[in-house]
Amino acid sequence: MNQPFLRIILGIYVACFLAYLYGPFIVMGIISFQQGPEGGPQFPIIEASTFWYKHLLGFAPPSRVAPLPIGEAMVRSLTLAFSTMVVSTVLGTMTAQAFRTQFKGSGIVFYLVVLGMMVPGVLLGLGMSLVANQLGIDRTWWSTAFVLHVVYTYPFAFLVMLAIFNRFDGRIEEVALTLGVTPSRTFRKVTFPIIFPGVLSAMLFAFTLSYDEFPRTLFTGGPDVTMPIAIYGTFSVEIHPNLFAFGVLTTLFSFALLAVYGLLMTAFVKRAQTLTTGMQEEIE
Amino acid sequence: MSFDAPKNSSWLLGRNKQYFLLAPGVLWMMLFLVVPLGMMVYVSFWTQTTFAIHSDLTLKSWQTFFASETYFGALIRTVRLWMITLLLTIVIGYPTALFIGQFVRGKTTQTILLVACVIPFWTSFLIRVLAWRPMLGKEGAVNIILEKFGLIDAPIEVLLFTELAVLIGMVQIYVVFMVGPIAFMLARIDQSLIEAARDLGASGWTIFRKIILPLSLPGVVVGSIFVSVMVLGEFATSSALSGRKVNLLGNIIVTQVGSLKWAFAAVIGVVLTAVMALVITLLLRIVDLRKEL
Numbered sequence: 319m320n321q322p323f324l325r326i327i328l329g330i331y332v333a334c335f336l337a338y339l340y341g342p343f344i345v346m347g348i349i350s351f352q353q354g355p356e357g358g359p360q361f362p363i364i365e366a367s368t369f370w371y372k373h374l375l376g377f378a379p380p381s382r383v384a385p386l387p388i389g390e391a392m393v394r395s396l397t398l399a400f401s402t403m404v405v406s407t408v409l410g411t412m413t414a415q416a417f418r419t420q421f422k423g424s425g426i427v428f429y430l431v432v433l434g435m436m437v438p439g440v441l442l443g444l445g446m447s448l449v450a451n452q453l454g455i456d457r458t459w460w461s462t463a464f465v466l467h468v469v470y471t472y473p474f475a476f477l478v479m480l481a482i483f484n485r486f487d488g489r490i491e492e493v494a495l496t497l498g499v500t501p502s503r504t505f506r507k508v509t510f511p512i513i514f515p516g517v518l519s520a521m522l523f524a525f526t527l528s529y530d531e532f533p534r535t536l537f538t539g540g541p542d543v544t545m546p547i548a549i550y551g552t553f554s555v556e557i558h559p560n561l562f563a564f565g566v567l568t569t570l571f572s573f574a575l576l577a578v579y580g581l582l583m584t585a586f587v588k589r590a591q592t593l594t595t596g597m598q599e600e601i602e
Numbered sequence: 603m604s605f606d607a608p609k610n611s612s613w614l615l616g617r618n619k620q621y622f623l624l625a626p627g628v629l630w631m632m633l634f635l636v637v638p639l640g641m642m643v644y645v646s647f648w649t650q651t652t653f654a655i656h657s658d659l660t661l662k663s664w665q666t667f668f669a670s671e672t673y674f675g676a677l678i679r680t681v682r683l684w685m686i687t688l689l690l691t692i693v694i695g696y697p698t699a700l701f702i703g704q705f706v707r708g709k710t711t712q713t714i715l716l717v718a719c720v721i722p723f724w725t726s727f728l729i730r731v732l733a734w735r736p737m738l739g740k741e742g743a744v745n746i747i748l749e750k751f752g753l754i755d756a757p758i759e760v761l762l763f764t765e766l767a768v769l770i771g772m773v774q775i776y777v778v779f780m781v782g783p784i785a786f787m788l789a790r791i792d793q794s795l796i797e798a799a800r801d802l803g804a805s806g807w808t809i810f811r812k813i814i815l816p817l818s819l820p821g822v823v824v825g826s827i828f829v830s831v832m833v834l835g836e837f838a839t840s841s842a843l844s845g846r847k848v849n850l851l852g853n854i855i856v857t858q859v860g861s862l863k864w865a866f867a868a869v870i871g872v873v874l875t876a877v878m879a880l881v882i883t884l885l886l887r888i889v890d891l892r893k894e895l
Contacts, residue, residue, distance in 0.1 A: 325701075325705050328697055336718060336719070339719060339778070341743075341774075342722075360739065361736060361742060412623045413623065415623050416624045430628065430636075434631060436827075438835020439835060440837060441874060442635065442638060442639070444859065444867055444868065445639050445642040448638065465634040472630070530727055533835070536856070546726060550838065552732075553728075553732075557735065
């Protein structure tokens, strides 16, 4: 499109749009530096301080504001996210691998898997607690909540891997096998390096989705809470800026995770490039 | 679906191996997705007493749902809020997607803008919702800024703990799911098509109406499906930003489960599923997604 006037108008509009998206984000950052313990979550902040960060980490003197119950919840959330990530990525890769050839009922299997990410968490959480009740199983974060987390994240992993396999030339594997390379070695040396970026993306998806997952866990997590449920618990009581300080810290943690992902990806691309150029040199 | 890989091209793809690869995933989904949803439908016909449920089949919970002002009202409210949110995400999201997909040159800038839209998602969903409270309150950021610029004399009070607050919050959280798919479809449009139209004398508006809009429609439908599914199942935003005044179907499920009224919660779950299935079917009527993607 080549209309300078419209372009400027839309540009300004997008700037406003981003301001709207980032509004709460910025508010969170500012309020996290509210003076404590008297200062509440309102504007303008009385005086900048790092009181609520200290409060969050347990360094602040005891006050009327109870500390956020996050220590154990954090460990549970990370464990849950990690296990979910491993299982979903394995399941997603296996299913996508099966989809490389056509088979009867592929449509049904496709929709069955994708349904997992479409069904709202409330419904699935409710259904799973009904099943657990009926069978007399205790609802815990590592059993009933875990299986639902996988139901939710496995479709994402599957779709990512499907996209990767769709661009994957199966003849490369055949060549390796014809040349007498064993199947397991072919997978390690040929298939896996090609699908690795996809696996990494699938893992990132699964981990972050599970880490922040809330409605499914609310119904099926049982008495030992995960991180989001601990935050949900503060909904009914008064909010203090320590919650926002925590928000800032978790956001930074997410960025760290994203940075690790970026680094692994770059390292992989670089290695792939040196490998190809090395091969070319040998040929020449 | 067509997956154009040659048949039996590789060692992993033999008949038996294929079923072996599929079995764990399919089994997982059957046990933990299909069975729970089936159970929900089944339990909705159970008999609910004050302290327990037992499996004698009855329509009583269903009758209560449709007879009660509170519950039927929640259904109407959910549908109304969903419609407004969907409309707003399209109206607000489309221009942004248009800018990213058509007016920005270069893949890098496009990616940067899309990533900028996604970054807020790296903060916990619940904290993002709660951050609207100090924004919208009577002495909140929005009121302070508006007063400073002399736009209002007294603080606007309807901003927080109202349906408006829920709308503002939900649109902000879900609009990105609309922008992404539309921008993706818009960026795929062949520029020579637009140039040809212009050379033939079409005005900017005609180009938009005859080329850009129809070609971006699949993106709008995909975005609408995402937004609809999430908004219809929503309960946290409405309870946090309305001060529990706006009760959606999701909120009622949570309260019913809290008071162990399982059969009743199941009825509402089934109603919600039916609404969702209807919405998605209607949306898929507009565009044949399989053909488009």
